[in-house]
Amino acid sequence: MTQMSLAGLAIACLAPALTPLAHAQGVATDAQLAPVTVTGSATRNGLPAAVPGSTASKTADQLREQNLFNPEDALNYVPGTVVRKRYVGDRNALLAGRSFGTLQPSRALVYLDGYLISNFLGRFDAPRWNMISPEAIARVDVLYGPYSALFPGNSIGTTVAMSQRVPQGFELSGRVVASSHDFQQYGQAERFDSGQFSLHVANRLAGGAWFSADLNHQDATGQPMQWQTAVANAAGSFPAVTGAATTVTGIVYDTDPKGLKRAVFGANGGAIDHTVQDTLNLRGGLMLTPTLEASAMASWWHNDTETRNQSWLRDAAGNTVWSGVVTDGTNRFSIPASAFAPSTRQETHQQLGATLKTRRGPGWNGSLVVSDYRLLADDARQANTPDPVAAAGGAGSLTRRDGTGWNTAEVQASYTSTAGDWGNGRHALALGLHRNGYRLENSVASLADWRSGNGTASQFYGGKTEITALYLQDAWRFSDDWMLTLGWREERFQTHSGRQLGGGVTVDYPGRSLRGHSPKAALAWAASDSLTLKASAGRGVRFPNVEELYNGTVTATSQTLSDPTLKAETADAVDLSAEFEGDRQRLRVSLYWDDVRDAILRQSTTDAAVCKTTATGASSYTCVQNVDRVQTQGIELAWQAQDLGLKGLALEASATYTLRSEVTANARDPAMVGKWWLRVPRTRAALQASYRPDTHWLFAAGWRHQGRAYNDTYNLDVNPNVYGGVSKLNQLDLRGAYKFTPQLELALGINNLTDQHAYQSHPYPGRTLFAEVRFKH
Template sequence: MSALPPLWGAPSRSGSFVRTLALSAAALAAAAPCSLALAQGVATDTSLAPVVVTGQRAELDPTLPQTTASKTAEQLRDQNLVNPEDALRYLPATTIRKRYIGDRNALIGGRNFGTLQPSRALVYVDGYLLSNFLGRFDAPRWNMLTPESIERVDMLYGPYSALYPGNSIGTTVVVHERVPQGFEASARLGGHRQQFSAYGDSGHYDGHQFSARIASRLDSGLWYALHLNHQDSTSQPMQYHTSTTLTPGTAGTPVTGIRYDTDPLGRPRAVFGANSGAIDRTQQDTIKLQVGQDLTPTLQASAFVGYWVNDSVTRNRTFLRDVNGNPVWSGTVTDGTYQYTIPTTAFAPSQRDEAHWQSGFTVKTRHATGWNGSLVASLYRIGRDDARQASQPDPVAALGGPGTLTRRDGTGWHTMEAQAAYTPTPGDFGDGHHALTFGLHRNGYRLDQTVDNVSDWRSGGGTRAQYYRGRTEITAAYAQDVWTLREDLQLTLGLRVERFRAHDGEQLTSNGVTTVYGERSLNGRSPKASLAWWATPEWLLKASAGHGVRFPNVEELYNGTATGTSVIVSDPNLRPERSTAVELSAEHSGVAHRLRVSLFQDVVKDAILRQSDTTVVPSVTRVSNVDRVRTRGIEFVGMQQNVFVRGLDLEGHLAFTRSIVTANTRDPGSVGAYWLRVPKSRGALLAAWRPNDLWRTSLGLRYSGRAYNDVYNLDVQPDVYGGVSRVTQLDWRASVKLQPQLEWAVGIDNLTDQRAWQSHPYPGRTLHTELRWTQ
């Protein structure tokens, strides 16, 4: 195991810190096979460029204004990596609400936000935006990324860099895909089996995945990479039909099988079965082609196109049986003590057919010093998205019958980023030196969702019943200056100016009323500042402050969808979230260890809240602003190489957070309550042993403490369906090289089979196995 660089590129007393960076950058350019080009912002390769490479390790530039965390492809081999979002599992202050393998709604939660606020997380792949700010539970489009292509994942915390949009007030994830240096080929075949049980019901839920990659760089400077991925998986039950109205009586069909528990609010509850398309069988295919060309020794161009399809069919499972043992799906039922009425829609199945594509191109210069420029543009479109929902339960719906068809064809977004960065020549290095970045940014989101009533829910069109549509655009200009005050002191100043525009907003609600909304324009200004001081060659102290503006997305402004089970009330006059954040950090680095301690505070004014009332049928979700939410916390992050024995590495993190509503004129009763789904404590520990080149094994612990799913924190029973429970889960993995090019791995997630919930259940114990071939 190679040693760690001292202080992540800290300055020596005999020379300038900036000179150290320049020499390191030059060394990287000479060692291209080991280097990693990490894009700053979304365009150039300056501030996020690695400064030291030891073996296959590359470190981020320590002058970045925000706290960072990273995982390389080599480190990710110590995890059960099935879907791309698994790469974030052990990163600090992060929650990934991945409910099952193949989940299309794997949402991110961070320091100051929970998984109900996906718009506070930015995800880029090689500068292309994967963040999907179109719907309530639309997670980043992880499907445009394959696990085999990941070279590195970097996570940046807080709104401290002017180079990122206002959605960075939470977390920014920067993923880099591997660019071939010669001919490369790989293939992987994996399978998994989950054991899951809840409410007296248990079963196995299996799946498999095949992926392949072929890539090459030609003598002409042309390179290409082709990625293929096929996945077939089935989820455990995701939701249950329940009732807290326990009416004494014996009317209706006598049944057995009703389960009773206590709901998150502490009320007695009856549970009738897994419903609302609870068990999801999803088959997904991704194909992605990347090409690049060295046009000149200092001018590069690249482009890609990706296509992803999904075929999803759901089913339900009733717990109820009549006196003859036949399943009961709807109607009035009784267990001899209480009677209930189960709607016909409660156990109705659904299916979804999707086809998405994304394309983009990049042109950039690569001068070692002086000015560099880049242009990045991308387009994401939903070519087909048909979600069909039956109106009757499973056995009847199998024969057809009425339902609804929800479509989002043509929905998507586009982005463009032009950036220029100046790196001084080595002769200019010294006190008073400036490294500059300027940029222009634009993104646009378009959402068009329609709901038709259909006579046969399985196929065909119908009559328009509801729709909502709208567009948002953000145009921004920014500048950032990294100013070396002296060799051990560096000041980063930045400013981002943004203009938001919402237009073409329109709703047709279920009562037949059409509402057209006027155009809105809003402005935001976000100053940033960070001071870094190398107190000693081993200690780096940093103070950062930043302001960020997160504008509302299309769905938060215009969604007025109503179904038989839920109603959404949006607000076209939502104010943007405005975050003011500060962080103090101290980092210590040695030859084989690192330690960081961070104190942080974030105050968000006009925080956007989704508040759901599930005590009524249909449930009602309202989107509104909360005047002020304050988050304070302390975070410890560390790693140690060669613990006790050679090849045993240990890394971990632990954070304590207090996120509180401090003002809310619309709902004073929520003041003093914890912000939704932000754990009070959160951490992870991963031990990886690599005694030789043939085999390796790891054991990881993931922990998340108490969090709330009720705006008043009245959810006193978190460890049930609908609650947000504590999580303490163990993961294990081992792999061995059967031949130089063939590796076999086996692993188990949630080794102790702990039952955990984030409204929906997390997976039970899951066994993984995979066979990987590389050329």
């Protein structure tokens, strides 16, 4: 038996008996994404075989067979899944799945012990992975598609449930891990180092109450994320520049993703990020009565960030040139003063949650879950001048998001019948009421000295959204080999307090109300003791988030445009799967089909016409808009084997092939029709092998593959294997570990052994070395 994870995925009456070993907190009851033991033939991977859609899981033991530095690394080898983690300590590690890319991060749900850590507030606000202690991870479970009525519409892509250990006695463990990698780009090379310390303390008292505390400290520096560039036109001519020019060396020329000549001047825009992060995670629970359990959690995360830049330009005397008009004797360029400006950011986040639930076995049970995530402080300071000038002060800006956050509340009742309760067959019923609310306040103030002060807000955008949902789902085992699951989710989306301030003009937006209707159905047949066939269909409605509705940020070089009239995107999805389980291996083959109407697309471009704006003058534009219809079809294989021909050998392999993912209708922009959907590659694959010859040694290898994808709406990026493109990825990872005693282990690892250059617009890390010491009591 395995530890319970997120309550929220499917109904537990998938067999005559369920025997959970440990308790979960979180959304709804333990009857959902709970790894349980089910009697009969319909089990595999610790999950009920009739869970709607396809699933994947990783246990803590499996995760120790890979180089896991940050929590999101747990998804590196999960089928059909990509995490855009650009460097160690990245706070924007966005999630992508079968039919959506990292430009649609709101199509993914991520839970920690049942509490929502998905961040649907900002442009690139990834799940709050920082709230998870890597040392405490017990397992990770993944569901593909909107097939359960118990999840919000953001489940149209992928749902991830991460679980932390619940103690059965006294526990003390920790780890120290360090990483280092050399990064080379455009002839520049530098080494970047990172380190992390985790400590886990927990205990279960004689009366059954338990508590745990996790502390994590991380100090990390990432490689350059972007470069200051100038792009020539199709004829090879750069934009005309007038005025006196400084003759410089150091300009590098390459070809950009669209095949155009490009000049590169250095790493800019706060390219090199140094971050120090601390997380404290407290959890506890107790049985108030023999059948009533209460649990709670409180987490805090703090981050201090400083960025720096690199100009490669040198004048005749060898001095670094950071701005102004420059020439290499052939071409002339104008470098803005803000191009190489540094920035800092200080953040303190807090998450609180509590759960009250009954545990009566078969019959009626109930649960109440509440949570609150709050940005207690978020100050991002941006200089207007290059590094050496900004070090002494000078003008700049302050972006503040204090008080921003979200809260959730859910009450659920569930009924698990035994044979004969409701006539023939066995039922598991769940019905519930869910509410979540998001609040965003983003202000920008000009500062005389960018390093201090608050200034007066010259730009602002913000608003509030609320979703209230009613749902009902029933899993009916009408014979020993057949299971039918039917569900319905009804949602109401409301916006209010939408507001923008810019250019001295304040715009207040009226409130809006939208409705969503999401039917679900799944049928599972245990064709034999080793083969289960499943068909799942469902609709998911993903409502626009606050930032997509109201953002209107303008900087010296960029403009971000939103749409307060955005529609919700609606996905109709089908998943057909066959799952085979033998004595030593498992195989799943899935066919999936997604049809998304009014897809919400965020895109960045240097062409103002793409964003349909007449407010020209910036060097880059970001906009959000609905696309009438996008269709995706594909096939996925996932295979696991244990002790095949060699005791101690474990193998895992997966492959996802996208047959089609393209825009099939878009009246607003017909040129998009027939084009491949952004950042969805045709192929994804992963392979893992681990070998434990005895109780001391571990040898492991992993390979990650992703085919090239498009980063341009019209698929004009014909040269993807450069900065700004979405390139193919083929990376080999190695790990070796030795246990000196049952309490002490040393591990060494390498990610990206061959030092392959790869890009998800920004560059991925080069060859990275890991060293880890882990101890436990």
